[in-house]
Amino acid sequence: MGKLQNTIILLFLVQISFGQKLNTINNQAIQFSIKNKKDTINFILIDTKLDEIKPVFLFCQGSLPIPLFVKPEKEDIWMIGGGISNFDLNKIKKSYHLIVISMPKTPVIVNEKNLNNSYCYIPNENKPDEFSKEFVKSDFLENYENRAQKVLKYLRKQKWVDNTKLIVAGHSQGSKVATLIALNNKKVTHLGLFGANPFGRIDQKIRGYRKEAEKKEISWTEANEKIEKTYQMYKDSYDKDTLIKKPYLLAWKSFSRPLLNDWLQIKIPTYLAYGTNDIASDLCDLVPLFYIQNSKNNLTYKRYLNLEHNFFEVNEDGTPNYEKEHWKEVMNEFVKWIEK
Structure with a gap:
């Protein structure tokens, strides 16, 4: 009876250690905030509970002050999530805590009227091309990396995080942020680069x-x-x-800043995926040559034929075919590679 009682008490204590007051958004994600004197770093974890110990999978989104969630005037709130809404989220969530950090000086949830046609946050709805001054001043590579490192430091201390593995991936501008994180954080075990420009x-x-x-x-x-x-x-x-x-x-x-020199310094397994109809990543075709020259074998690359920057198929006239998207396939291949 004593052993059973001790077991029950232990399980109760474990539940308490995981128990946090969760700020859940749209029954899809949990919002966290790290407050500093000059900045509040908001980020989301794609789940509604924290009852499993799993490694962190940090996804670094692309450019522009795009919020994580949109609140239409009449319809229900919906998630952009830095592009992760295009992924097979259940597949990733099964093994990892998927994390996305909000863009600097950009609300996590934005009313639709405060978005321009590109879904960028605009403080004044009458000035669709004008971003907030605070965002513009915060929009530089080193700031993104610094914010991400603080998030990762916070996550390492959480009881529901498995620190034996840390995946960092990024798309477009986010690939630059992911590169610097991996370069300067020795806890990162796998790096994923999508739609990256090796020369900046x-x-x-x-x-x-x-x-x-x-x-x-x-x-x-x-x-x-x-x-x-x-x-x-x-x-x-x-x-x-x-x-x-x-x-x-x-x-x-x-x-x-050219990324290629940084990539060649990184020793962990690195995954590079890009579309052949993406001008941003045209020069990725040259990257394997540099790895060969430097006797490095930690690069895996995947070239997606006739896909553009966001992994949509391309029509004969060069325009994206938004009916034929391949992000799920692309990201699932990366997850499969991680687990090899």
Whole structure:
């Protein structure tokens, strides 16, 4: 009887240790907040309970101040979740605590009237192209990494987290954030990169102008002028006085950091997935060459034919076919790779 009583008490204590006052959103996710003097870092865990011990799977979303949830005026709230709504969430949740961090200075839940056509948060609904000044000043690579490291530090201390494995993945801009996290955090065991640009960001504009000229969409004279203006913009981003006047240039400066050098320093298993019709990741075709040159064998790559940046199929005219999306397939392949 004594042993049974002790067992019951132990189970009760375990339940108490897991028991937290949960802020559940739409019966889909639990919201957490880490408050600092200058910032509040909000993030969600895709589940409604914390009764299982599982490793963390941090997904770093792409660019722009897109909220995690949208609240329409008349319809029910719905989740964007940094793009994870396109994934097979049940498959990921089965083995991992899936985490997404809210964009800086962006509410977790935003009324639909405060979104522009790209679902970006706009404080003034009458100015659809104007983001909050606070977001613009916070929109740089090092800030995203710093916020994520604080979230991971918090999660490592939770009793419902299995710290033997830590997966960090990112799409587009998020692949840059994921890269820096893995580079500077030795707890990360697997890195996933989706739609990544190995040479940063600014080069994409230059390659884009060249392609437009090659297709005769613009003249080579126009392409040359645009390329020269891009050089000047990038030069301005390194000028402190100009940054004060044009804080948006800070994002161009920080996110144009070439990732390839960082990837070659990372020793953990790295997974690279991209579509062949994605200008952002065109140069991923060259990445295996650098791994070969440096005698590194920790890269697995997956090239998805005729898919674009968000893994939609592409029509003959080059436009995305939004009826044929492949994110579930892409992410499931990554999860399968992790578990090998």
